[in-house]
Amino acid sequence: MSAEDDILQLEERRATAMVAADTAALDEIMHEELTYMHSTGGADTKAMYLDGVGTGAFDYQKVDAEDRTIKIHGDIALVFFHMKADIIIRGNPRFLDNRVLAVYVREGGAWKLLAVQSGAIPEPAP
16 A cells, blocks of 8 residues: 555544544544644644544534645655535534645654644635
């Protein structure tokens, strides 16, 4: 299996785990030093993000990734994609239409999610 295949499999597992609120699977995928930048501008550590998913503060109903590009540079993998998600954030339903960059690092032969940067796609100007 290629590095690109490994990363694609991890990204699919991550999306499934987000919807299932499977914090054990997310914990396994994420690097201990993860920084998760939300489209709102807020930043979470790994512990903060896992707590949000585990307590239902981030209740993902559906997560779809489109237009995915994976670039491998040595032990760094960059994943660029368009994410559409239905989520309930602290009781408030929202639809996310974001461009996302996920950064993986390979340490000890295993890929771990080190960073996520999410940015909302603005509505077209009138």
